[in-house]
Amino acid sequence: MSHLSRRNFLKKSVFSGLFMGLTAKSYRSTFAAVPPSERVRIGMIGVGNQGGPRNNMKYFLNNIEALCDLDQNYLSEADAYLKKNANKSAMKTDDYRRLLDSKDLDAVVVTVPDQWHAK
Template structure:
């Protein structure tokens, strides 16, 4: 005499259940295992965090070139000059605050929220060099400051562009 205790019309074996469960669990874990770059996203940790020291005529040009590089994130600007008009032309406005505004405006365009306030302005270059999140610095200052700033940046383990 045969007793049919399985009420389902299509019984699934224990092995098949385990196989399907493992496949489902693996599909949930896949996004955590595969780097975001596989899906076209750039991980913030893969960007070089840059601080721009000196934001006058030459410094602002270098800053703008770095803004176009997706592998770079400008996190700080430093200049003793808050802002001045008339560097080359009467309408040109350069310095610490205009540079910060330009960086924030650039990254705000790229952000989903449409806003960005991650660029910190500094007067004292030593405060910039003390930041642990700054990987590299641009040093575009008058000649008599280059050596001092470069040596101190190197002592703090920063990569230097000048």
């Protein structure tokens, strides 16, 4: 069995304590809740096959504030997904201009078929 001097014991203890303290602080700051003032509020234009719950919505789930699609079935499905997975509801519309004009949104994700890209 190796002999551990008091000096070596104190060095290792201090180093371990510092390491654990710094690790815990960085862990907390990484996973801390983002304050509402720093959160990006997103609107989704097109929540069907490409932009819907199975694809793009999952990446922005906690930031989605508005949904837009011409198909009411897709809107309902996307809203249900949002309620289930983020425990909230979003503004729903079939007019993309409402999202673009909204002062309550910081960004808009557009996932629509090719023929709508030029609009």
